[in-house]
Amino acid sequence: MRYISPVCFLFLLAACAPSKEKICGKMDDSIRRYLEKSNKDLAIHALKTTDFVMIGAGRLDTLSKESYGKKMAYFSKRYTASGNTAKADLDSINYYSKLDSLTTLQIANRWQDPKIYYYSKTYLSATMGTKKTADTVHYALDRTFKLIPIQ
Known part of the structure; x- marks a missing residue:
């Protein structure tokens, strides 16, 4: 009887959590809306989120900082x-260097931020113009x- 209660709790916890496929589907819908809204000339042929991490x-x-570093190098x-x-x-290098410095400060100040985000791995097949x-x-x-x- 002692072990039935924890087993029931784990079962209820698993039953209440949304499935991975359901979350991936919501991500797909959101990404599709974002891409279609920001690119009028975009035709999406396939969009499938295969995985995500929190x-x-x-x-x-x-x-963002890694992205700024790549742009500065470019x-x-x-x-x-x-x-x-x-x-x-040179102006672009200076711009991304400033963003990089600001992001470094933001990282240092945000160590106690409890917000959690989804980071998806999504397959995208699309045509933009030709x-x-x-x-x-x-x-x-x-x-x-x-x-x-992510800049």
């Missing part, structure tokens, strides 16, 4: 290779399945 706000900031490479557009590329793409992309969504842009 991440904290600090990890979300780290993902514009730095273009800056060294170009002559006429060098000023614009350009076709098929790739696995990652999206961050909040608890209400609103897409959080």
Whole structure:
């Protein structure tokens, strides 16, 4: 009789939790709405979230910071290779460097933030104009399945 109560509790806990497929379906709907709203010329052929993990706000900031680092490296490479557009590329490097610094401060100040986000792994096949793409992309969504842009 002692072990029946914990077993029943675990069963009820598992029965009340939404299934992974249901959450992935909600993510798919939210991502589709976001993409269709922001890109008028986009035709989505396939969109399927295959997996997700729960991440904290600090990890979300780290993902933004990694994105800024990649953009700084891209514009730095273009800056060294170009002559006429060098000023614009240098401005872009400075812009992403400032965002990177602000995100570093945000990470330091947000260590106690209890917010949890979904980080999805989604297969996307789409056509924008004449350009076709098929790739696995990652999206961050909040608890209400609103897409959080990662710069």
